Amino acid sequence: MISIRNVSKWYGSFRVLTGCSTEVRKGEVVVVCGPSGSGKSTLIKCVNALEPFQEGEILVDGVSVGDTKTDLPKLRARVGMVFQHFELFPHMTVAQNLTLAQVKVLGRSPQAALEKGVKLLERVGLLAHRDKYPGQLSGGQQQRVAIARALSMDPIAMLFDEPTSALDPEMINEVLDVMVELAEEGMTMMVVTHEMGFARKVADRVIFMDGGTIVEDAHKDAFFAAPQSDRARLFLSKILHH
C-alpha cells in the first residue's frame, strides 16, 4: 500500500532523511519511533507529499508521490492524516470540520456529507458535540474529531504524527482506544508514537529511526524482545522506564 524506497531529503544542506526504505502493506499497522529530531514527522509528511523529497521514490497504492504529473490533492484525499496539535479548523463547528472536504474535494452533497459525519461522530462518541467549535472541546475530544474528519474521506490508509503527545495524560487513552479499534478493523496505518503499549497491542511492525535513517524495521515481537541496535535498546529503556 505504501512503499518507501531509498528516500533522502535535505533542508538546504542539512540532510534530514538518508536512504529510508520500508513497506506498509494493506491492513498493516506500522509504528514509527525514535528520538526527537530523528526525522519521523518528515518521513510521514513525505508520504502524502506535504514535504517534498529529493531522492528515492514513494508509492501510495501504486501512485508515485514524487512524480510531478501526480494529482496531489487527489492522492492526499485518499490518505488520512492526524496531527500532533489536532489542527481542526477553529472557525468551523465540529460538523463543518467533518463535511468541508467531503463536499469540496469529493463532491458529496452537503446532506450526504453530514450523514457520514454524524455516523463517524457517533463512532468516536462525540455526536452530542457536533455543533460546538473546536475551542470548546478538550484536547482528547478534538483529536477524536480530527480522526473522524480524516476518516470522513474514506481513506485507504491513515498517517498519525504523535497523535497523543500534546494531550494531558488522562486523555491519551480515549484517543488510543479509537486508534486501536481502527487498527483492529483492518485500517492500514503508519503511526509515529512513543506509546509502546499501543505498539505492543496492535502494531505489526516497529520502525526505529535515528539521525534521519531507519535503524531498525522489525516485527513487533522481535523488536520488543531484543532490539538489534544499541541505539534502539537505549531508546526503549529510556521510554519504558520513565
Added chain:
Amino acid sequence: MGGYHWNWGVFFQQVPSGGATYLDWFVQGVEWTLLVSAAGWAIALALGALLGVLRTVPSRALRGFAAAYVELFRNIPLLVQLFLWYFVVPELLPKALGDAIKGSPPLAQQFVAATLCLGLFTAARVCEQVRAGIESIARGQRAAGLALGLTLPQTYRFVLLPMAFRIILPPLTSEALNIIKNSSVVSTIGLIELSRQAQQLVDYSAQPYEAFIAVTIAYLVINAVVMYAMRWLEHRTRIPGYLVAAK
C-alpha cells in the same frame, strides 16, 4: 477669549459667492473625506488581501513580487505618490489615454488620483497585516487543509483567510482610521475634503473657533463610527471558545 464673538448661526449664512450656506460647505467636506476614504479602503482591502496571500505562497516569484510592491509603496512618501498619480502618470500613459484623462472634469481627475493613491498605499500596509495573520496560523492549518485533499487556493479560501482576517481585525481597524487621516493629503491636489474645508470656513466666515470645533467633532464622529463598526464585526465573527483555547 475676551473679545471673541461666538456665532454658531454662521453655518446657516450664505457663503460669499452665494448659492450655498457654510453648512453646505462643511457637509461637502465630510462627503469628500468619506468618499475618498471608503473608495480607497475598498481598493486597499481587496488588493491588500491578494498581496498578503501572495506573500505566503510557495512560489518564490509571486512572493518576491508582493514583497517588492510593499517596499515600493511603503517607502515613498504618500504626498509624493499623490503627485505622481495626479501629475506624472497621465503624462506617461499613451498619448490618447493621457489626453482623455486631462480632458475629463478636474474633479473626476482629482478623485481618481486621490482614491488610487490612498488605496494602493494602504494596500501595502493591509498586505503586511494579512501576511502576519496567515503566518500566525499557516504552519499546521495549511498542512491540515492540504492533507484533506483541498487544493492550495481552497485551503486559503476556506481555512487560512477566514481565520487570518479574524485575527487581524484590530490592526485593520487602525489602518481604516489611518486612511481617513491620510485622506487629508488629497487637499494638495485641490480636492476640498474636510480638513481643507476647515481652512476655507475659517478664511471666509471669520468664525475660526466654530469652524475648527465643527470639523474636529466631524473627524471624531467618523472615527467613532468606524471603531464601533469594527467592534461590531469583531463581535459578530467571534468564535465560541477560541480565546480560551488559544495557545
